[in-house]
Amino acid sequence: MVSFDQLSVMMPWLVLSVGILVTMMVSVIRVNTKRPAQIFALLTLAATFFCSITNIPTSSEIIFHGAMEISALSYLSIALLSGLGIFFILGTSRYLTKEEIHLSDYYHLLLILILGASVLMSAKDLIVMFIALEVMSLPAYTLTGFRRNDPKSNEAAIKYYILGGALGAIFLMGASFIFGATGTTQLASIYTWSQNVQGDLTLFYVGHALVLIAFLFKVAAVPFHFWKPDVYEGAPTSVTGIMATMITAAAFVVLARLIHLVDLGNTQWLAYAENLKRLIRLVSALSLIVGSTILITQTNLKRMLAYSSISHTGYVLLGLLGTLSDPSRIYSVWIYIFGYSLMTSGLFVLMSQSEPKADQGTELIDLTGMLKRNPINTLFWSIFFFSMAGMPFTIGFFTKYFVFMSSMSAGEAIYVVIAALCAVVSAYAYLRPVGLMVMRDADPSAAEWRGSPVGHSMVFISAAFVIVWGVMPNAIIQFLKGIPLQH
Amino acid sequence: MENIDTLSVLLTVPFAGALLSWVIPKGLQRLYAIFGSWVVLALTIYETASVLFATTASQASSLALEQKLPWVPELGLSLHLRLDSVSCWFVALNAVVALLAFSLRGSWYRKNPRLFTSLGFFLVFALNAAFLSANLILFYLAYEAVYVPMILMVGIWGYRAKATSVYRFFLMSFFGSVMMLVSIIYLVSLYHAQTGQYSSSLFDLIQVTSTQSPESLRWCFWGFFLAFAVKVPLFPFHGWLKEVYVNAPMPVTIWMSAILSKLGVFGFIRFVGPLFSEVAQRDQGLLLALAAISVIYAALLAIRSKGPKTLLAYSSISHLGFVMVGVFALTPSGNSAAILLSVGHGIVSSMLFYLLHLIEERKEALSLDTYHGFAKLYPTLFAAFFIGVLASVSLPGTLNFAGEFLVLLHAYPASAFCTILASFGVILGAVYMLKFYQRIGFGKENPDAVTTSGTAVKDLSGYDFLVLLALVAALVYFGFQPAIFLKGN
Numbered sequence: 016m017v018s019f020d021q022l023s024v025m026m027p028w029l030v031l032s033v034g035i036l037v038t039m040m041v042s043v044i045r046v047n048t049k050r051p052a053q054i055f056a057l058l059t060l061a062a063t064f065f066c067s068i069t070n071i072p073t074s075s076e077i078i079f080h081g082a083m084e085i086s087a088l089s090y091l092s093i094a095l096l097s098g099l100g101i102f103f104i105l106g107t108s109r110y111l112t113k114e115e116i117h118l119s120d121y122y123h124l125l126l127i128l129i130l131g132a133s134v135l136m137s138a139k140d141l142i143v144m145f146i147a148l149e150v151m152s153l154p155a156y157t158l159t160g161f162r163r164n165d166p167k168s169n170e171a172a173i174k175y176y177i178l179g180g181a182l183g184a185i186f187l188m189g190a191s192f193i194f195g196a197t198g199t200t201q202l203a204s205i206y207t208w209s210q211n212v213q214g215d216l217t218l219f220y221v222g223h224a225l226v227l228i229a230f231l232f233k234v235a236a237v238p239f240h241f242w243k244p245d246v247y248e249g250a251p252t253s254v255t256g257i258m259a260t261m262i263t264a265a266a267f268v269v270l271a272r273l274i275h276l277v278d279l280g281n282t283q284w285l286a287y288a289e290n291l292k293r294l295i296r297l298v299s300a301l302s303l304i305v306g307s308t309i310l311i312t313q314t315n316l317k318r319m320l321a322y323s324s325i326s327h328t329g330y331v332l333l334g335l336l337g338t339l340s341d342p343s344r345i346y347s348v349w350i351y352i353f354g355y356s357l358m359t360s361g362l363f364v365l366m367s368q369s370e371p372k373a374d375q376g377t378e379l380i381d382l383t384g385m386l387k388r389n390p391i392n393t394l395f396w397s398i399f400f401f402s403m404a405g406m407p408f409t410i411g412f413f414t415k416y417f418v419f420m421s422s423m424s425a426g427e428a429i430y431v432v433i434a435a436l437c438a439v440v441s442a443y444a445y446l447r448p449v450g451l452m453v454m455r456d457a458d459p460s461a462a463e464w465r466g467s468p469v470g471h472s473m474v475f476i477s478a479a480f481v482i483v484w485g486v487m488p489n490a491i492i493q494f495l496k497g498i499p500l501q502h
Numbered sequence: 503m504e505n506i507d508t509l510s511v512l513l514t515v516p517f518a519g520a521l522l523s524w525v526i527p528k529g530l531q532r533l534y535a536i537f538g539s540w541v542v543l544a545l546t547i548y549e550t551a552s553v554l555f556a557t558t559a560s561q562a563s564s565l566a567l568e569q570k571l572p573w574v575p576e577l578g579l580s581l582h583l584r585l586d587s588v589s590c591w592f593v594a595l596n597a598v599v600a601l602l603a604f605s606l607r608g609s610w611y612r613k614n615p616r617l618f619t620s621l622g623f624f625l626v627f628a629l630n631a632a633f634l635s636a637n638l639i640l641f642y643l644a645y646e647a648v649y650v651p652m653i654l655m656v657g658i659w660g661y662r663a664k665a666t667s668v669y670r671f672f673l674m675s676f677f678g679s680v681m682m683l684v685s686i687i688y689l690v691s692l693y694h695a696q697t698g699q700y701s702s703s704l705f706d707l708i709q710v711t712s713t714q715s716p717e718s719l720r721w722c723f724w725g726f727f728l729a730f731a732v733k734v735p736l737f738p739f740h741g742w743l744k745e746v747y748v749n750a751p752m753p754v755t756i757w758m759s760a761i762l763s764k765l766g767v768f769g770f771i772r773f774v775g776p777l778f779s780e781v782a783q784r785d786q787g788l789l790l791a792l793a794a795i796s797v798i799y800a801a802l803l804a805i806r807s808k809g810p811k812t813l814l815a816y817s818s819i820s821h822l823g824f825v826m827v828g829v830f831a832l833t834p835s836g837n838s839a840a841i842l843l844s845v846g847h848g849i850v851s852s853m854l855f856y857l858l859h860l861i862e863e864r865k866e867a868l869s870l871d872t873y874h875g876f877a878k879l880y881p882t883l884f885a886a887f888f889i890g891v892l893a894s895v896s897l898p899g900t901l902n903f904a905g906e907f908l909v910l911l912h913a914y915p916a917s918a919f920c921t922i923l924a925s926f927g928v929i930l931g932a933v934y935m936l937k938f939y940q941r942i943g944f945g946k947e948n949p950d951a952v953t954t955s956g957t958a959v960k961d962l963s964g965y966d967f968l969v970l971l972a973l974v975a976a977l978v979y980f981g982f983q984p985a986i987f988l989k990g991n
Binding site: 408416423428431439447493 | 573574575576577614642643644646647649650653654657658660664665668669672673676677680681683684687688690691694695721
């Protein structure tokens with residue numbers, strides 16, 4: 016039975032779901048104006064945000080017969096997602112108008128995506144995970160293809176859809192293998208099962224490998240990264256930003272859960288933990304090397320950020336590598352996800368604010384001479400790029416520091432050195448656009464499209480947080496340190 | 503110990519200077535920058551005086567000022583500042599060099615002047631933070647923060663090949679410092695494994711490294727070594743230097759040669775020495791050989807160089823090679839000799855670059871292939887130039903003589919061969935510096951050398967004269983009183 020108590024802890028999700036229905040109805044009734052849908056979406060997200068941020072539970076609770084977990088992590092996830100949602104809606108509304116894709120459908124699709132992502136981050140059952148994954152992904156495919164008249168956008172949507180469908184199938188197959196081996200789909204029961212197992216575990220190994228591959232695919236770890244640059248480039252900039260932050264964050268939380276599917280500290284699983292470490296090491300090093308070396312050859316800003324996110328995937332995996340020997344190090348991953356979402360969202364909103372008119376996306380060369388044309392934007396670009404490169408006094412430094420610390424404490428010095436070398440390589444790539452902005456003179460014919468004041472203030476807020484939390488990260492670290500990866 | 507809490511003034515005042523420059527009118531930026539750097543200099547002297555002018559060794563070491571504020575305990579990062587007989591010289595040099603760099607006139611006060619002064623004061627702030635820090639992560643943060651103003655200043659006001667040169671500079675330095683970060687993280691994780699707490703305080707980590715076997719710390723040592731060797735730079739990590747010195751605007755060149763290179767020297771003395779004394783001892787032969795090769799190789803390059811800035815750039819590497827010979831003697835007295843020579847080199851190289859800028863204001867694109875004959879036109883300027891050249895070739899009576907002599911003296915027991923090899927650098931130094939002076943000062947007076955605008959440019963201005971006079975006085979005074987530097991250790 017579902018009791019009232021269980022419903023009340025579900026409040027943020029309920030608010031969001033009701034909001035989705037209202038927004039959808041509004042967009043059906045007032046089909047020709049997008050303003051009401053936008054306002055309702057904002058109201059929904061604001062309500063969800065306050066509902067979740069003010070009631071963060073101190074203990075964790077498994078509800079709906081093991082389907083979902085209500086914990087500080089799940090409340091924080093939905094707060095982060097709805098906060099990012101508000102940020103993107105306010106920041107990119109003028110961009111959508113400019114691209115002539117400002118439709119009211121955009122808003123309820125975005126809300127559905129947020130709902131899917133937030134359920135995914137709290138799911139404790141493989142079936143719920145799959146459903147949430149699909150709820151999150153279907154709006155993402157649609158939003159990617161929103162620029163209907165642009166072949167690149169269509170290509171991106173189809174590519175994303177087909178590969179995403181395949182990945183869903185892989186996940187489902189893995190889940191069924193795990194069910195075959197363990198007799199349950201609930202993560203908590205699988206964990207209990209793992210503490211005392213006998214017999215042949217091949218079926219479980221195969222299943223576990225398949226579900227991990229599915230989510231390594233979703234976070235675009237090398238060698239599962241080929242879809243990302245094309246999808247990033249084709250999707251509208253605002254949607255790319257949503258993908259880069261919300262979907263990536265959700266996928267990483269699930270990946271962390273799935274890696275810790277069994278009790279790795281148990282003596283029975285020690286050999287398996289070693290194998291998992293080998294896998295994560297390999298994927299992390301490959302993502303770092305491939306991501307950061309291809310990064311420096313890119314000329315399109317969105318493709319560049321796609322490779323950048325592939326290399327960031329490598330860093331998060333490095334943090335996860337440290338958790339394999341001590342799960343309490345998981346906070347390095349939380350800090351990374353949080354910091355990365357913060358700077359990436361700012362960067363994408365800034366990009367949507369300064370894209371040249373009627374363009375397919377910003378080429379690096381478009382930034383040339385920005386210092387003279389628009390000194391304020393130059394400052395913001397520089398802050399975000401320096402943060403991406405991990406320079407001190409930005410949040411990007413601390414995110415990197417903690418994942419390095421996590422895997423260094425686990426004795427993975429060689430992989431930290433590899434990651435550090437890759438940080439140097441990618442720093443060059445991030446410095447290059449800054450160089451173009453300040454070192455060259457502008458092409459006078461380059462007329463620039465300037466975004467809305469609201470968008471600029473969003474960029475300002477995000478840049479300010481990148482700096483403030485880069486100088487005073489105490490509060491964030493304290494807060495995220497207390498959040499364990501629940502079993 | 504009464505002014506224990508005032509140490510952070512050395513950070514807050516330059517930082518406030520960086521912010522304040524945005525409300526000062528564009529035309530007044532140079533005046534503002536000079537005034538601001540005088541304020542910083544006065545504060546620095548006030549703060550360092552008690553340590554600088556302590557009369558005895560025991561007094562000097564007891565007078566170390568410390569200030570510790572928590573910052574990010576989860577990292578072991580605290581605002582742990584320490585002003586002692588090592589750092590006070592570098593902090594003082596920083597203030598002097600900033601004054602010189604800000605005094606130069608040029609395109610930086612015409613194009614985006616506010617940004618220039620702001621970045622300049624930020625650089626002073628970051629350098630002070632690096633020199634004062636007794637916490638490794640704080641040091642790393644400050645060390646990295648130095649790149650931002652450097653890159654932007656070269657990028658915005660630099661010359662021809664600025665992009666390539668600044669990328670090369672950044673990549674090589676960043677490579678080194680990231681390796682240092684990995685080593686720091688390794689040490690902090692060792693401390694965490696032993697005590698269950700995070701700390702990156704130098705003194706805590708020294709305790710950790712003293713319990714480890716030198717073999718296990720070896721790679722960690724090379725991580726630090728790479729960072730500082732690129733910064734100094736030591737042969738064979740000097741590839742970035744020439745291009746960026748030549749293409750940077752003159753204030754940045756002054757900052758780089760006079761103070762940024764000292765960041766590497768300081769790092770070796772403050773961190774590498776105490777943390778890895780045993781490890782360094784094992785590789786001392788190699789380290790000294792690298793330093794001696796730097797001296798000779800860079801001096802040979804300087805003799806062959808065609809442009810005045812290139813020549814001074816290589817001479818800088820050569821002199822820093824001497825400093826490193828002193829550092830790699832791995833003794834306290836070798837360290838104080840190295841500090842002495844660092845200050846000497848800082849003053850002399852900034853003075854020579856300053857004078858070179860004054861000459862280039864009068865005639866652009868100097869080449870060392872021909873004689874220019876400026877000495878007759880600008881006698882006072884060239885008198886100062888001559889003193890700078892003599893100090894650079896370490897004439898007895900200048901600070902540099904005392905420095906090079908003591909360095910060679912203290913390094914001799916460690917490796918006689920390397921010391922003798924390095925001492926040939928003194929002779930080679932005389933060869934290129936005298937050639938330099940001769941080509942620019944002497945020869946037939948060149949008619950087109952007068953000015954580009956037609957009116958004869960004056961000799962030294964009153965302000966420049968005073969600044970240079972003060973520098974010469976400092977060189978000579980400390981040249982006769984080098985003992986001030988030596989009592990700390």
